[in-house]
Amino acid sequence: MQNDREGSPRQRLVTGIRQGAGAGAVVGVVGVSFGASAHLAGWGLVAPLCFSVLVFSGSAQFALLAGLSAGSAIAAVIAAVLINGRYVVMSIALNGSLTGGRVRRALQSQTLVDASFVIGSIGGGRFDIYRLMGASIPQYAGWVLGTAAGAVLAPTPELLYSLGGDVVFPAFFALLALAEVRRSRRASLVSVVAAVLGSSLLLVADPGVALLGTTMAAAVALWPHGVGQSQRDLK
Amino acid sequence: MRLWGSILAVFIAVTVLKASGPLALGERQLPEVIARMVDFLAPALLTGVVVVALMGQDWGSVSPTQLVGVAVVVVLRVAGLPILACVTLGVLATALTRLTM
Numbered sequence: 222m223q224n225d226r227e228g229s230p231r232q233r234l235v236t237g238i239r240q241g242a243g244a245g246a247v248v249g250v251v252g253v254s255f256g257a258s259a260h261l262a263g264w265g266l267v268a269p270l271c272f273s274v275l276v277f278s279g280s281a282q283f284a285l286l287a288g289l290s291a292g293s294a295i296a297a298v299i300a301a302v303l304i305n306g307r308y309v310v311m312s313i314a315l316n317g318s319l320t321g322g323r324v325r326r327a328l329q330s331q332t333l334v335d336a337s338f339v340i341g342s343i344g345g346g347r348f349d350i351y352r353l354m355g356a357s358i359p360q361y362a363g364w365v366l367g368t369a370a371g372a373v374l375a376p377t378p379e380l381l382y383s384l385g386g387d388v389v390f391p392a393f394f395a396l397l398a399l400a401e402v403r404r405s406r407r408a409s410l411v412s413v414v415a416a417v418l419g420s421s422l423l424l425v426a427d428p429g430v431a432l433l434g435t436t437m438a439a440a441v442a443l444w445p446h447g448v449g450q451s452q453r454d455l456k
Numbered sequence: 457m458r459l460w461g462s463i464l465a466v467f468i469a470v471t472v473l474k475a476s477g478p479l480a481l482g483e484r485q486l487p488e489v490i491a492r493m494v495d496f497l498a499p500a501l502l503t504g505v506v507v508v509a510l511m512g513q514d515w516g517s518v519s520p521t522q523l524v525g526v527a528v529v530v531v532l533r534v535a536g537l538p539i540l541a542c543v544t545l546g547v548l549a550t551a552l553t554r555l556t557m
Binding site: 243246247264268271272275276278281282285289294297298301302305306307308309310311312313314315316317319322323326327328329330331333335338339342344345346382383384385386387388389390391392393394395396397398399401402404407408409411412414415416418419420423424427428431432434435436437438439440441442443 | 458459460461462463465466467469470471473474475476477478479480481482483485486489490491492493494495496497498499500501502503504505506507508509510511512513514515519521522525526529530533534539540542543546547548549550551554555
């Protein structure tokens with residue numbers, strides 16, 4: 222996903238939209254699953270749709286849905302917030318590439334989602350905010366339309382499962398991870414450390430904490446040069 | 457009311473989380489050592505998302521048929537197929553595996 226910032230803001234936005242189209246399709250399928258699950262839980266059509274329009278976060282929305290179905294609203298909200306704790310790290314990472322004052326930057330950062338974070342990366346810890354925003358547009362559309370379709374059509378979770386719909390989300394992120402891993406030996410090492418950290422943390426913490434913990438694998442970047450480092454890292 | 461209150465609370469929390477970088481740092485730049493780590497956040501985070509999605513809390517969500525699908529997708533991508541074809545074939549592989557089990 223790496224290359225230099227090229228073209229006008231409009232061109233970079235369009236590039237982002239094009240690169241985010243695949244993610245948009247995947248997010249749409251996951252959105253159908255969310256809409257259907259919410260409908261099944263008795264949320265109707267308006268609540269899941271408003272939730273998707275306002276929050277645009279699959280992990281948080283599924284966490285709240287599962288939490289409310291299980292019982293306490295406070296526990297459900299805490300779970301939904303915890304699972305998005307990674308946005309603190311991503312938002313701090315993104316901030317240096319944003320422009321304007323605090324409020325303008327805070328507004329720009331609202332377009333941040335996982336796949337866009339990768340698509341918007343231009344290397345060296347920098348991001349092209351226009352490409353990132355562009356990549357979020359088809360994903361937002363896919364998420365909202367998918368939620369609506371799921372809530373209206375209401376396919377059963379059993380049907381989605383038998384059709385293999387649950388594979389789409391991890392498979393798409395595996396492909397994004399594969400592209401990153403191929404970037405350099407050090408990125409591969411980071412990925413392995415993240416897998417070990419994540420799978421270990423899942424045994425002792427909730428998924429949100431485990432996910433946040435995997436970001437610590439990026440500390441591999443601080444290891445001395447020559448450890449798991451290729452020529453591309455040195456650029 | 458409980459549902460809408462929860463939705464509103466999550467909306468506010470996620471908005472604040474996403475804005476936390478700009479709100480905390482403003483126009484200040486990250487120290488060099490942190491900036492170096494930022495470049496490797498994507499592979500760490502993406503791997504984390506895959507691991508959490510496939511395994512779940514206490515590894516309770518591990519599904520061999522789901523793993524088959526994801527493995528097919530990755531192998532086909534390494535072989536050079538387009539992303540959409542990889543995902544479609546991976547989903548098909550999972551559906552067929554479930555049909556035969």
